[in-house]
Amino acid sequence: MSYHESPAPISADAVDALFVAIVEVCETSFFAFVESCEPVRFAELVGRLAPPMEPPVEMQFPALKRRDGTSGRAAFDSGRVDRSKVSEWVKASLSFTGTAFSGTIDVLLPMRLARQLVASLLGLSQEVELHEVELREHQVFDGIGEFANMICGAWLTDLSGSQAFNLDAPEVGRMPFDWNPLADSSADGEQGYRLCVDDLPWRIRVRPSND
Amino acid sequence: MAEETTAVAATRPLNILIVDDSATMRTMIRRVIDLTELPIGTLYEATNGLEALHILETCMVDAVFTDINMPVMSGYELLTEIARRESWNDILRIVISTDGSQLRQEEVRELNVSLYIRKPFRPEVVRNVLSRIASAHQR
Numbered sequence: 001m002s003y004h005e006s007p008a009p010i011s012a013d014a015v016d017a018l019f020v021a022i023v024e025v026c027e028t029s030f031f032a033f034v035e036s037c038e039p040v041r042f043a044e045l046v047g048r049l050a051p052p053m054e055p056p057v058e059m060q061f062p063a064l065k066r067r068d069g070t071s072g073r074a075a076f077d078s079g080r081v082d083r084s085k086v087s088e089w090v091k092a093s094l095s096f097t098g099t100a101f102s103g104t105i106d107v108l109l110p111m112r113l114a115r116q117l118v119a120s121l122l123g124l125s126q127e128v129e130l131h132e133v134e135l136r137e138h139q140v141f142d143g144i145g146e147f148a149n150m151i152c153g154a155w156l157t158d159l160s161g162s163q164a165f166n167l168d169a170p171e172v173g174r175m176p177f178d179w180n181p182l183a184d185s186s187a188d189g190e191q192g193y194r195l196c197v198d199d200l201p202w203r204i205r206v207r208p209s210n211d
Numbered sequence: 212m213a214e215e216t217t218a219v220a221a222t223r224p225l226n227i228l229i230v231d232d233s234a235t236m237r238t239m240i241r242r243v244i245d246l247t248e249l250p251i252g253t254l255y256e257a258t259n260g261l262e263a264l265h266i267l268e269t270c271m272v273d274a275v276f277t278d279i280n281m282p283v284m285s286g287y288e289l290l291t292e293i294a295r296r297e298s299w300n301d302i303l304r305i306v307i308s309t310d311g312s313q314l315r316q317e318e319v320r321e322l323n324v325s326l327y328i329r330k331p332f333r334p335e336v337v338r339n340v341l342s343r344i345a346s347a348h349q350r
Contacts, residue, residue: 029331118235123242123334143235150330153309157329162313167280169232 010101010191010208014159021154022195022204029150030117031125032197042194045201046181049110089175090114090141092148098156098165103208105155107148108175111140113200118143145170151204224252225345226270230263230277230289231307236330240276240307243334249345260284264292267299274303274344276337279310279319290322303344307332 019036026034037045088111095104109117118140119128127133135143148170156165181203184192192205227244231237237256244251255270257263261284266272275293279286286306293299304324308315311329319327328336 025331028333121235122239139235142233146233146235149233149309153311153330157309157311160312164312164314164318165310167309169280169282 010206014101015191017158018151018155018193018204018206021151021158024154025147025150026197029121030147031120032117034195034197037194037196037201039194042196042201043182045196045199048199049112049201089179089181090144090172091175092141092144092170092172094145094148094152094170095168096152096156096165098160099163101208103206105148105152106205106207107144107151107202108181108205109144109202110181110200113197113202114140114144116198116200117147121146141172145172148172224250225273225341226252226255228255228257228263228266228270228272228275228277230257230260230275230281230286232258232278232281234258236278236307239334240337243337244341246334247338247341249341251341258283260286260289260292263289267293267302272302274305274341276305276307279306279308279315287319287322290319290324294322303347305340307337 023034026032089108090111092107093104094106096102115128115135116125118135119125119133121143124133124135128135149167152167156167181201191207192203195202195204229237229240231240237258241254241256244254253270255266255272257266259281260277263275263277264284267275275289277286277289286308290304290306293302293304300323304322305326305328306319306324307328307330309330311327316327326340328340
């Protein structure tokens with residue numbers, strides 16, 4: 001079921017338990033059908049999102065300025081660049097300590113999917129779709145933090161059995177502008193999985209700590 | 212369900228306190244409660260145990276739905292404080308937490324928690340709990 005990006009630093013049982021937790025959370029509280037996603041399809045789904053914009057000029061060539069003296073970042077910040085054309089991804093990150101192992105879990109989603117999931121959790125899918133209700137960014141962030149919290153909690157509950165574990169509060173924010181959702185992060189010691197909900201791609205990464 | 216609702220309608224409405232640091236979860240629980248046809252009085256909200264204690268000290272609350280992991284004061288500390296005060300003996304305590312470990316459940320069970328709901332949960336779970344609370348409240 002899974003398409004991981006590197007040899008698993010966590011056991012196969014733990015990986016299976018993670019997928020059980022993901023499915024349970026998506027179906028039970030977010031009313032979403034989740035599928036694992038092979039790399040080719042994942043890339044296709046990422047491509048179907050709003051077309052990615054070129055990263056600001058100074059991110060590619062830090063010393064470079066435009067003829068008018070502005071940098072790409074300035075153009076972006078000033079609103080002259082259409083933000084709606086940027087594929088925006090958010091990340092909910094959560095550290096945990098437990099008897100099985102400790103580490104960090106990251107949930108990475110396009111803002112569109114994040115909004116869809118939070119609207120579903122709140123029973124507002126129709127209202128949001130019809131633009132009768134607008135979810136604000138902080139509401140989406142809070143809801144996605146809870147999404148990550150539930151996945152991690154359900155996973156660790158399964159892994160830890162009778163033992164207690166600790167979850168830190170989730171930290172949620174936008175991914176850096178130049179982050180590539182297709183990038184392989186296995187070199188950083190992360191275990192990543194590609195998934196999709198309603199043909200919208202998302203990723204989950206687990207980084208066990210050495211403690 | 213209809214009989215239950217009718218029977219409860221004659222009693223004093225339930226005042227409920229929702230304690231969770233996630234505004235989304237508080238909203239979700241509030242929406243589930245709003246959708247029940249049970250006689251609900253005031254719904255109070257707190258973002259941590261300390262805020263919840265202030266509400267309990269000043270308002271009449273029949274049932275508390277609390278998370279465990281929260282900043283400032285955890286749900287465990289809140290439940291310990293509630294258990295310590297005799298005047299709050301009748302308050303029904305329900306935990307809603309992502310931490311479903313047996314150890315955590317046993318810890319709070321010693322603090323007179325009536326029910327431990329593990330996240331994720333279906334909305335019907337909260338609705339059914341409320342029906343039971345309302346029935347007990349009526350007696």
